[in-house]
Amino acid sequence: AQSVTQPDIHITVSEGASLELRCNYSYGATPYLFWYVQSPGQGLQLLLKYFSGDTLVQGIKGFEAEFKRSQSSFNLRKPSVHWSDAAEYFCAVVHGSSNTGKLIFGQGTTLQVKP
Amino acid sequence: NAGVTQTPKFQVLKTGQSMTLQCAQDMNHNSMYWYRQDPGMGLRLIYYSASEGTTDKGEVPNGYNVSRLNKREFSLRLESAAPSQTSVYFCASSETPPGTGVNSGANVLTFGAGSRLTVL
Numbered sequence: 001a002q003s004v005t006q007p008d009i010h011i012t013v014s015e016g017a018s019l020e021l022r023c024n025y026s027y028g029a030t031p032y033l034f035w036y037v038q039s040p041g042q043g044l045q046l047l048l049k050y051f052s053g054d055t056l057v058q059g060i061k062g063f064e065a066e067f068k069r070s071q072s073s074f075n076l077r078k079p080s081v082h083w084s085d086a087a088e089y090f091c092a093v094v095h096g097s098s099n100t101g102k103l104i105f106g107q108g109t110t111l112q113v114k115p
Numbered sequence: 116n117a118g119v120t121q122t123p124k125f126q127v128l129k130t131g132q133s134m135t136l137q138c139a140q141d142m143n144h145n146s147m148y149w150y151r152q153d154p155g156m157g158l159r160l161i162y163y164s165a166s167e168g169t170t171d172k173g174e175v176p177n178g179y180n181v182s183r184l185n186k187r188e189f190s191l192r193l194e195s196a197a198p199s200q201t202s203v204y205f206c207a208s209s210e211t212p213p214g215t216g217v218n219s220g221a222n223v224l225t226f227g228a229g230s231r232l233t234v235l
Contacts, residue, residue: 009155032214036224043119043205043226044158090157094214101214102148102173103224107157 006106021076023091032094119227136191138206147189151202
């Protein structure tokens with residue numbers, strides 16, 4: 001079955017430093033992959049998604065992610081973190097067929113930003 | 116647009132009580148979902164409805180029932196609440212299931228603000 005793993009539960013970076021959040025998926029074919037962000041007390045918001053084509057995907061708020069089939073990874077990156085990026089980040093994969101598929105989330109990574 | 120509206124926002128129940136979480140969307144979306152969020156577990160899918168008139172089990176359906184009342188509304192019912200159901204519940208909707216629509220925005224989930232449920 002399709003699944004997604006986020007190895008890092010909690011990450012702390014200094015403001016202005018670069019960021020990489022890891023995501024590994026388990027899937028036979030080309031997966032549909034998403035990154036969502038959840039600010040404290042809020043629902044989830046889409047950052048970016050990958051379906052096909054260019055393996056480097058640009059998202060909102062200066063985030064990007066790279067799909068690497070050989071490593072079964074879809075890591076999220078940002079060159080310079082801002083204090084407002086402190087949040088919980090979820091990687092997700094579509095499970096099932098295209099017409100009835102559902103979104104399965106990883107465990108999440110909490111990002112703390114130091115001043 | 117209100118987007119996805121969940122009620123209630125907070126609820127405290129005693130073990131064995133029943134309740135229904137309501138969810139309504141005003142975006143004319145076809146697909147709707149119920150997730151629960153627990154620390155260290157991420158979001159886990161309880162039930163979903165790919166289109167009006169259909170419902171399917173997700174990862175953790177035991178102890179829950181759902182009703183897709185119409186295209187707008189998708190309710191989640193706890194018949195006999197247990198402490199293990201203490202969680203934050205999120206409703207979401209999308210125009211099409213997440214595996215369709217390729218690079219359009221139709222397959223992106225819009226989430227409600229969540230309902231925090233405590234079972235004593």
